[in-house]
Amino acid sequence: MKKKIAVLPGDGIGPEVTWQAIKALDAVGDRFDHYFEYCFADVGATAIDKTGSPLPDLTLEACMNADAVLFGAIGDPKYDNDPNAKVRPEQGLLALRKGLGLYANIRPVTTYSNLLHLSPLKENKVKDVDLVIFRELTGGIYFGEKGRAEDNSSAFDTCLYKREEIERITHLSFQHARQRRKKVTLVDKANVLENSRLWRHVVQELSTGYPDIELDYMFVDNAAMQLIQWPKQFDVVLTSNMFGDILSDEASVIAGSMGLLPSASIGLHTSMFEPIHGSYPQAAGSDIANPMAAILSAAMLLDSLELFEEAKVIRAAVTTLLEKGIGTPELSPRITYGTTQIGDTIAHMI
Amino acid sequence: MKKKIAVLPGDGIGPEVTWQAIKALDAVGDRFDHYFEYCFADVGATAIDKTGSPLPDLTLEACMNADAVLFGAIGDPKYDNDPNAKVRPEQGLLALRKGLGLYANIRPVTTYSNLLHLSPLKENKVKDVDLVIFRELTGGIYFGEKGRAEDNSSAFDTCLYKREEIERITHLSFQHARQRRKKVTLVDKANVLENSRLWRHVVQELSTGYPDIELDYMFVDNAAMQLIQWPKQFDVVLTSNMFGDILSDEASVIAGSMGLLPSASIGLHTSMFEPIHGSYPQAAGSDIANPMAAILSAAMLLDSLELFEEAKVIRAAVTTLLEKGIGTPELSPRITYGTTQIGDTIAHMI
Ligand SMILES: CC(C)[C@H](C(=O)O)[C@@H](O)C(=O)O
Ligand SMILES: CC(C)[C@H](C(=O)O)[C@@H](O)C(=O)O
Numbered sequence: 015m016k017k018k019i020a021v022l023p024g025d026g027i028g029p030e031v032t033w034q035a036i037k038a039l040d041a042v043g044d045r046f047d048h049y050f051e052y053c054f055a056d057v058g059a060t061a062i063d064k065t066g067s068p069l070p071d072l073t074l075e076a077c078m079n080a081d082a083v084l085f086g087a088i089g090d091p092k093y094d095n096d097p098n099a100k101v102r103p104e105q106g107l108l109a110l111r112k113g114l115g116l117y118a119n120i121r122p123v124t125t126y127s128n129l130l131h132l133s134p135l136k137e138n139k140v141k142d143v144d145l146v147i148f149r150e151l152t153g154g155i156y157f158g159e160k161g162r163a164e165d166n167s168s169a170f171d172t173c174l175y176k177r178e179e180i181e182r183i184t185h186l187s188f189q190h191a192r193q194r195r196k197k198v199t200l201v202d203k204a205n206v207l208e209n210s211r212l213w214r215h216v217v218q219e220l221s222t223g224y225p226d227i228e229l230d231y232m233f234v235d236n237a238a239m240q241l242i243q244w245p246k247q248f249d250v251v252l253t254s255n256m257f258g259d260i261l262s263d264e265a266s267v268i269a270g271s272m273g274l275l276p277s278a279s280i281g282l283h284t285s286m287f288e289p290i291h292g293s294y295p296q297a298a299g300s301d302i303a304n305p306m307a308a309i310l311s312a313a314m315l316l317d318s319l320e321l322f323e324e325a326k327v328i329r330a331a332v333t334t335l336l337e338k339g340i341g342t343p344e345l346s347p348r349i350t351y352g353t354t355q356i357g358d359t360i361a362h363m364i
Numbered sequence: 365m366k367k368k369i370a371v372l373p374g375d376g377i378g379p380e381v382t383w384q385a386i387k388a389l390d391a392v393g394d395r396f397d398h399y400f401e402y403c404f405a406d407v408g409a410t411a412i413d414k415t416g417s418p419l420p421d422l423t424l425e426a427c428m429n430a431d432a433v434l435f436g437a438i439g440d441p442k443y444d445n446d447p448n449a450k451v452r453p454e455q456g457l458l459a460l461r462k463g464l465g466l467y468a469n470i471r472p473v474t475t476y477s478n479l480l481h482l483s484p485l486k487e488n489k490v491k492d493v494d495l496v497i498f499r500e501l502t503g504g505i506y507f508g509e510k511g512r513a514e515d516n517s518s519a520f521d522t523c524l525y526k527r528e529e530i531e532r533i534t535h536l537s538f539q540h541a542r543q544r545r546k547k548v549t550l551v552d553k554a555n556v557l558e559n560s561r562l563w564r565h566v567v568q569e570l571s572t573g574y575p576d577i578e579l580d581y582m583f584v585d586n587a588a589m590q591l592i593q594w595p596k597q598f599d600v601v602l603t604s605n606m607f608g609d610i611l612s613d614e615a616s617v618i619a620g621s622m623g624l625l626p627s628a629s630i631g632l633h634t635s636m637f638e639p640i641h642g643s644y645p646q647a648a649g650s651d652i653a654n655p656m657a658a659i660l661s662a663a664m665l666l667d668s669l670e671l672f673e674e675a676k677v678i679r680a681a682v683t684t685l686l687e688k689g690i691g692t693p694e695l696s697p698r699i700t701y702g703t704t705q706i707g708d709t710i711a712h713m714i
Pocket of ligand 2: 205206235454457
C-alpha cells in the first residue's frame with residue numbers, strides 16, 4: 015500500500031519528536047510492505063519566521079493532497095504575552111483545522127500500570143482509567159464572530175453552533191462508543207448557554223438511533239470535578255470546542271505524563287495526528303523530549319488508514335519499553351534514554 | 365452593632381445548612397453583643413413552586429435592603445434534563461447576581477492537615493494548598509446576547525466584556541493579593557479569544573499600580589492542568605465568569621470535600637455568602653449534609669462587615685471540631701455528627 019503523508023513538524027520540540035514518529039512509520043512500511051511518501055511543510059512560528067504566515071498556502075495544499083497529516087507542535091513564547099500581536103502561530107493551527115475541516119478532536123487517556131506513581135492523583139483513582147474525549151474542533155467560540163473596540167472599551171466573541179456541526183461529531187462519538195464500553199457523556203452548560211441547549215436537543219434526538227449506547231449529561235463545571243474525583247466513570251466524553259480544550263488538558267494530567275498521549279483530528283478532507291503536548295521550547299534540541307506521544311499519534315494515523323495490525327505493533331513496542339522501565343527523563347525511568355534513542359529502539363523493535 | 369441579613373435558604377439541603385449558619389451568627393451576636401435581624405425569602409425551585417418565578421420581586425427587595433445576604437443552594441433535577449424548560453431555578457441565581465451587581469465571586473481553597481487523605485490527589489500535592497479564585501460574576505457569556513433558531517438549526521451565545529467590568533474585579537483581586545502571598549495569575553484564552561486579549565490588556569495596565577504584586581498569565585487549558593499538577597503554585601487566580609465556573613469547581617476537589625468550602629460574592633449593592641456545594645437533593649432532610657461550608661460562609665459574611673474577630677471565632681470552632689475528628693458522614697470522621705449536631709456544637713463553642 016502506498017500512502018502520502020504530509021508532515022508538519024512545527025516549533026520547539028515538534029521537529030525532533032515527529033522525526034521519531036517517521037522512523038516508526040518507516041519501520042512499519044518495511045515490515046508490512048507499505049510505502050509512505052512524506053511531504054514536509056512549515057507551520058506555526060517557524061512558518062511566520064520564513065514566510066510571514068503561520069499557515070502558508072503550500073502547507074495547506076500539501077495537507078489537502080495527503081492521505082493523512084502528521085503534526086508536531088506549535089507555539090513560541092515570544093508571541094504569547096503580546097495582546098496586540100497581529101500574527102500568531104496558533105492562527106496556523108486554527109486555519110489548518112478550518113481548512114481541512116478537522117471537526118472532531120479525539121484524545122484517549124489511558125494509563126500504564128507501572129507509571130501510575132507519576133500521576134498527581136492517587137493510584138487507586140487512576141488505575142484502569144480508560145476514557146476518550148471527543149472535542150468539536152471547527153466551531154463554537156473559536157470561530158465565531160469576534161471583535162475589540164479600538165479604544166479597548168470592550169471586546170466580544172461569539173459561540174455559534176449549527177445543527178450539522180453537532181450532528182457529525184455526535185455520530186462519530188456514538189459509533190466509537192460501540193467499540194468501547196458503550197457510554198457517552200455529553201458535557202455542556204445547558205443551565206446557562208443556549209448553544210448547550212441545542213447540543214442537548216440534537217444529541218438526545220440522535221441517541222435514539224443508538225439504543226445500545228447509554229447517554230448521560232453533565233454540566234462542564236461538574237465534569238471538571240468528576241474527571242479528577244472519579245475518572246473511571248467516563249468512557250466517551252462528547253463536548254464543544256472550548257470545553258473540550260479545557261477538559262482534555264485537565265484529563266491529560268491523570269496519566270501522569272503529557273509525553274505519552276496522542277491525538278487524532280478527524281477531518282472532512284483528510285485527518286491529522288499529533289501529540290497533545292505543546293512545543294515546549296525550553297527542551298528543544300536537548301534530546302530529552304519524549305517522542306512516545308508522537309509515535310502513538312502515528313499509530314492512530316495507521317488506524318485511520320485501516321492498518322490496524324500495523325498500529326498495534328507500534329503500541330506494543332511503546333508498552334514494552336515502558337514495562338522495561340525505559341523512558342525519557344520526565345518519566346523518572348529506571349533506564350533513561352534520549353529522544354533519538356527511544357525512536358531508534360522502537361523502530362528496531364517493529 | 366445591628367445588621368440586617370437577608371436569608372435565602374433555597375432548595376435541597378440549602379435550608380438545613382443555612383439554619384446551622386444562623387445558629388453560629390446568633391452565637392456570635394450573643395458573645396460580641398451584636399444583633400442580626402434576619403429576613404427570610406424564597407429563591408430557586410422553591411420559589412418557582414410557590415410563585416412561578418425563581419426570583420420573586422420581594423426576594424430581590426429583601427436583599428437590596430440588607431447589609432448582607434446568606435444563601436443556601438438552588439437546583440432541582442426535575443429542571444435539568446429538559447432543554448426546553450422556560451423557567452429554571454438557576455435563572456433566580458443569575459438574576460440575583462445581576463440585580464445585586466455581584467461582580468466578584470471569591471472562592472478560597474484551603475486544606476485541613478488531618479483531612480488530606482480525603483483528596484483524590486496525593487497528600488504531598490495537596491498539603492498547604494492555599495489559593496483563592498476571583499471569578500467575574502456578572503458579565504461574559506453568562507449574560508451576553510443569546511438565541512436559538514426556532515427550527516433548532518443553530519444557536520449562539522455572546523461573550524462580551526467591558527473594560528469597567530474587568531477593572532473592578534482586577535482591583536479587588538490585587539488588593540486581596542496584598543493580604544496574601546502577593547501573586548496574581550490571570551487565566552484566559554488570549555491566544556484565541558478577543559475578550560481575553562482585552563482582559564490581558566486591562567490587567568497588564570492596572571498592574572502597574574500594584575508594583576508589589578507579581579502578575580503572571582496562564583491559558584485556561586494549561587491552568588486546568590496546573591491546578592491539579594501543582595496547586596501550590598497559585599495564590600490569587602483572576603478569571604472570567606465561564607472559566608471561573610469551571611476552574612473553581614475543579615479546584616474544590618483538591619480540598620477533598622465540597623462540604624468545607626465557602627464563597628463570597630462581592631456586590632455593588634450588597635454582598636452574598638454561600639457554600640460552594642449545590643442543593644444535593646438526595647440528601648435533603650436526612651440530617652447528613654455538612655453545614656461547615658455554610659457556617660464558614662457566615663464567617664466570610666462577618667469579614668465583609670469588618671467583624672474580623674467574630675469571623676475568626678467561627679473558623680476556630682470549625683477547625684477544632686475537625687481536629688477532634690468530628691464531622692458529617694462524607695468526611696468519614698472518627699466521630700460522626702449529623703447536620704444539626706454540628707450546628708449546635710459550633711454554636712456552643714462560640
Ligand atoms: C494552541 C491553541 C490554539 C489550541 C487550542 O486551544 O485549541 C491548543 O490549546 C489545543 O488544544 O490544541
Ligand atoms: C447554577 C449555575 C448557573 C451556577 C453557575 O454556573 O454560575 C453554578 O454552577 C455556580 O458556579 O454558582
